Amino acid sequence: MATGGGVSGEHFDGSTWTHAEDCNQGNAQRASCGPQTAAMMFGSEPVTNATESYDGTNWTEVADYPQAFKGGEAVGTNTAAVVFGGYATVNSGATYFWANEAYTWDGSSFTAIPNLNTASSELGKSGASSTAAMKIGGIVPPNNQIANVEIWNGTSWTEVADIPAATNQGDGAGTSTATIFTFGKIANGTYPTTTVEWNEGQTASSFTSS
Numbered sequence: 001m002a003t004g005g006g007v008s009g010e011h012f013d014g015s016t017w018t019h020a021e022d023c024n025q026g027n028a029q030r031a032s033c034g035p036q037t038a039a040m041m042f043g044s045e046p047v048t049n050a051t052e053s054y055d056g057t058n059w060t061e062v063a064d065y066p067q068a069f070k071g072g073e074a075v076g077t078n079t080a081a082v083v084f085g086g087y088a089t090v091n092s093g094a095t096y097f098w099a100n101e102a103y104t105w106d107g108s109s110f111t112a113i114p115n116l117n118t119a120s121s122e123l124g125k126s127g128a129s130s131t132a133a134m135k136i137g138g139i140v141p142p143n144n145q146i147a148n149v150e151i152w153n154g155t156s157w158t159e160v161a162d163i164p165a166a167t168n169q170g171d172g173a174g175t176s177t178a179t180i181f182t183f184g185k186i187a188n189g190t191y192p193t194t195t196v197e198w199n200e201g202q203t204a205s206s207f208t209s210s
Contacts, residue, residue, distance in 0.1 A: 043072060
């Protein structure tokens with residue numbers, strides 16, 4: 001399931017894209033997660049606390065996220081997700097802050113969990129479930145990319161080995177123990193084609209070029 005900066009969505013069947021039902025709000029910089037039949041979207045640009053759930057056919061607006069935000073990330077499904085980070089406002093006001101808050105979603109409501117160690121937005125992410133997620137890179141005040149990586153195990157966030165270069169708007173795929181990550185924008189303003197792998201099962205857990 002893919003969504004762009006408007007309301008349009010697309011399904012991918014392994015070879016072709018087909019139009020899916022439009023979501024309810026046109027926006028960008030969403031936190032999103034889930035498979036094609038159990039997806040979620042949280043927040044947006046411009047900032048909102050809107051949350052939408054997708055069942056493979058329809059988008060449904062559900063309980064609002066606890067704060068208006070954009071540029072955060074999420075891992076899981078529409079009945080069990082973890083949402084974290086972002087660039088937020090208080091009550092949709094004009095004063096922004098980098099968020100370290102994190103919440104779980106159980107299909108009907110949000111529950112606060114321990115905060116990220118580093119407040120950041122425009123994150124990369126990876127992970128397979130609401131109890132096994134990775135937060136990768138991002139932006140911190142005043143507007144700098146970082147290489148920081150944190151793993152959520154269902155109880156706490158733990159900082160692990162950094163990615164090789166500070167980046168924002170990158171993305172990962174896999175699990176919290178075996179991930180491939182593609183870089184977004186790095187500190188010198190370029191968009192590299194580099195990818196790296198994370199393998200926690202190795203003797204020394206680290207990112208390696210792939």
